[in-house]
Amino acid sequence: MQEPLVVIVRATITFFVIFLYARLIGKQQIGNFTMFDYINGITIGSIAATLATDLNMSAFIHWLALTVFLVLTILLQLVGLKSRLLSKVQDAEPVVLMEKGKILEKNLQKVRITKDELMVQLRTKNIFSPDEVEAALLEPDGSVSILLHSDYQYVQKKDLNVSSQRTKLTTEVLIEGELIEQNLRQRNIDYEWLLGQLKAKGIHRLEDVSYAAILPNDTLYVDLYDDQLDDEMNISDYPGPY
Structure with missing residues (x-):
């Protein structure tokens, strides 16, 4: 003891x-x-x-x-x-991995990063086309910073002199078919509105919904268990096993 x-x-x-x-x-x-x-x-x-x-x-x-x-x-x-x-x-320096849409192979080899790993980092930044990148840098902490080409940079409201409004958060209202009533009340939405939105999308049972949320623009996002998708977006060339 x-x-x-x-x-x-x-x-x-x-x-x-x-x-x-x-x-x-x-x-x-x-x-x-x-x-x-x-x-x-x-x-x-x-x-x-x-x-x-x-x-x-x-x-x-x-x-x-x-x-x-x-x-x-x-x-x-x-x-x-x-x-x-x-x-x-102690901490090393940033390393340029891409410049003007071109991959710098020598720098990739220096930091031992494959092109596949670089593409993963681009996709995590919502970049699916390498020619959108003006510069990509590997930071000392292992993250990749991206500067988009000027043609692909986002236009901000201040650039257009558009007045801005308070930004809302995405509010989950259905998870695994279970209704989250508290979140409905927080967004001042009633149950009938939710049912109407689901019926407009051809959904008649809450049990069919995997995930549903009210977006910042007050529209309803819905994901069903049965997604009914084809294989067009499959980018893998690896036969398995997975």
Whole structure:
């Protein structure tokens, strides 16, 4: 019974030590999550887990190693603030992956990113045609920043001198056939309006609806379980298994 009690006490202490150290490191570690930050975080977590469960060694030894990692992490952050050169050595620089719609193969090879991975990053930015891209940069934290070609940049209301209105959020009203009455009331919509909208779309049973939501423009979006789609959008050339 003594060992479980010791583990509980050490785990509790470790929990609050990690909480305190995370506050000391600050939000920079989370906001700019580079590969170094990722590996450093895993190492600190591993030391903390050992501190909580390894009863064969003194807790002080593990706590000391944990503290050393914390101090070194904070020192590197301070060095990065003082020295631009050392900051670039620590966090690297952005790498241009595309320019004027052209893929820069040498830079892709340098950062070991495939064209398929680059296309995935473009699609996550709602870009499905590479020639829309003026520039694409791989940031130090692994994200890809995109600058659209001027022909494909979005026109904003201020460019057209159009008055703007308060933006609403999308409100879910049906999930897995279950009605969310509270959300209907929040949007000042009654049940009869919802039924009328569904009937206008040829839907007569709530059980057929997988997901329905009132969009910011007060229209109803509906997704059914039976989507009745063809295979036209299948872009895979991999035969399986999946």
